[in-house]
Structures are given as C-alpha cells and as structure tokens.
Amino acid sequence: MQPEVQIANLGMGNTASISNALLRVGIRSKVLSDFEIPQSKVLFLPGVGHFSAGSIALDSKNLRETICNHLNAGGALIGICLGMQLLGISSEEGPGRGLALMDFENKKMIGPDKIGESIMGWKTPKILEENWLNLTGSERYFYTHDYALLDIDSRYVKMTHESKFNRAASAIQDGSILGFQFHPERSLKFGENLLQEAVRELNK
C-alpha cells in the first residue's frame, strides 16, 4: 500500500515522531531514503537543531534537488521547526543556505538589552486568516526555538505567537508550501488534528 505522505530525512531528529503522530490520525507515511524520489504529493521536512547543520544536510542528502523537483512536479511541502526555517534564504544562527523557496531570513530573537531570547513551552498562537485549516483559535502548540521569522512578508503569515519582546511567525504558507515553527507532532490532539487538516488541504 502506498504511503499517503513522505518525510524527508535531514538526519536531525523527529522523523519518527512525525510518522507516529500522522499514524495516530490514520495517515500512512514513509521516511525517504537518501536520494529517493518522493512518490506522494505531500512531503514533510522536519528538523531539530542548528540552521548550518540543516543546510549541510540539505546538500549531503541531495534534498535541495529532490525538493525542488518535487515542487516543480506539483508536489507540496510542509516544513516543521528547523524545516520551516530552511524554507527561507539564510539565518543569523550561522552560515549556510536555506532552500530559498520563500524570501526571508531567520533572525535571532533579542530583548532591549540585546540578550538572546528563547521560546520554550506551550503557546496559543493568533490565527490571522479565518478558518485557515479549520482552526478555532483555542489550539495550543509546543514551541522550542531561539531564532524566528520576525519580518517575513505578512501575506505569507497565517499564525503568529509572541514572547516577551518578539512576535514571530508560527505558521506560513505560500501556495503548496507550508511551515510550522512549533512541533505539531508533540502537541497532543491539537497538533495531530492540525497535521490531518494540513495534509487534507494540500492533497486537494
């Protein structure tokens, strides 16, 4: 039986978590082997860790070409956490190129004293587009990140969350490319429902 979605493997965490969360809502998935061509319409790009390490993994696993070909063939992409940050051009976290599928740079979150700010824990993001993925606005998700999308073009931003000193993009979308800064795979039923809705929407 063909998997409904596939998961690109940066080798940087949470592919199994995504796969298991999808399975809990009845979506079969398969983790791509290196250099394997995706067969499903929806491809996930999850990741935990440093932007530069992610950039290197995109090269070493030929994922730049794989993802580019996948999108050109009409496929859809969902980036999660580091996977979302890699949709952009670059990051203040360190050297390396993103996929440049969307025009943004990941910025370090800082306060007025220039000290770095981390976001760790649960937040209920603000939804900017009514009925987007059938969300009600009461959902909560688990975040852990130091760098964020702080000044991306607002037309791409579907949800935002706030820390003490910063407001960042929680979810972005540009056509068939979607990104979540939080971890839906670790956000209980809220995250599982979101994954289900996202896959359903992108498979239309």
Add this chain to the structure above:
Amino acid sequence: MKRLVPSMVIDEKGAWVTQNFQRYVYLGEPSNAVRIFNELMSDELAINWIGRDDFVRDKTLELISAQASMPLSYTGGIGSRKDAVQIVRFGFERIGLTSSVLTNPDLVYEIANEIGRSSVVIKIPTSKLNGNWRVWDWKLSRISDFDLLDSLAILDQTQIGEISLVSVDNNGCKAGISSELVHILGSVTGTQKGYEGGASSLDDVKLAWSQGIDVVYSSTYLMVYGDYDAPLFDYPKFMEERYGS
C-alpha cells in the same frame, strides 16, 4: 505558559519514582505511563535514565518516542555533543545535563550549538550540608564540593533554555516544595526556571509557579498513591481550565 511535567526514572527493568534518590518505587512498563499521560494530556514527559545498558536504553527511548504525543525531555549520561544528537534523533526535544557540566562547562555550549539553546536543560540536584546548599553528585550518590549559589551564577551565564534545581531531601517525599530553593532560583535571570522535589498537590505546584518557577517536575504526586505507594497515574484537570480549552 507555566508547565507541570511528570518525571520518571527509567532503567533496564522499567519505570520508577525515587525517594531521596535512594528508595525506588516500581511503576511498571514505561510505555504504559506514556500511554496514560498521552490520554491525560500532560504538558511534557521527563525521562531520567539511570541504567547501564545502552542498547536497552536506545530501544526504550525509541519506544517511548513512538508512543508519546507530548514533548519529551531526556536526562542521563550525556557526556558529549554526539550523545545529545543521538537522543534528539530518537525524537526527544529537550536534552538535560546534570552536575557533570560543572567540571566541563564547555559541553553546554557544544551541545547548544548543535541542537539550539532552547533545547538544553541543566538539572542540578542539591542538598544541604552544614547549612549550605551544595550540588549533589549523582554518580557518587553524595554531596559534592560545589557550592550551589556559585554554580548557579556560572550556569546562568550560559543562557541555555532552562536551569532546574532538584531537591534531594524532598525528592519523592510529598513534603512540599522547598521555598528556600525556589527563592534561590529567583537569582537565575537569563533562562527559564525549573524545580523538582516534594510537590504533593496542585496547590504546591501553583505556589511554585506564583513564585517565578516556569516548570514544576513531579514524580510521586503524579504517579504514586496512598500509604503503600501504589502506582497510580494522575494529572490535574485544572490544566485544561488553565489553557482555556
């Protein structure tokens, strides 16, 4: 948002809660606890590995990660960047370092540079000796020479995701939180603050939250019931009210 996190000890034989880090109460299979805390919608689950067999550990962590729908943190034997990356690959979001970082503070930065500052937790067990708080040496099961206040001042500069104190004296005793340690944690400014040890009720948890603690870890209160320490998992429904859903 403030968090309440079930914290359990795992080894080759199963899941446990500890009392003063000396007496162990058996909880059963870790996967059973994960399944129940999924249903109870806990904020997170903290796993503390104390076993010796890395093969069993890896298989256990894979199983836990596969089942958990909440965030996972891991503490136990992380001595290198490579160790931390391996645990992240199992699907754990947060990596806990213990008092060993006091002898190798560079390790904090090495790991933070690989997995991100927000994903690193420093958990310091502590106990009082002659009126002074000292860092507890987990490996040697005794109080070390490190002064807690001095150590915290150094660790606060790392600006990592969270610094937690674990009260050895209150651990697993349902004796209430140590207001003295909660006060000491107030000196930590650059990061989230965690506390573990002695919570016996939601009131204790709320008290810690009200005094600036971001995350309260609990074992006995959430996993053991009655005079005979029967394993019984619970998680306050209040959490639903707190999050407004």
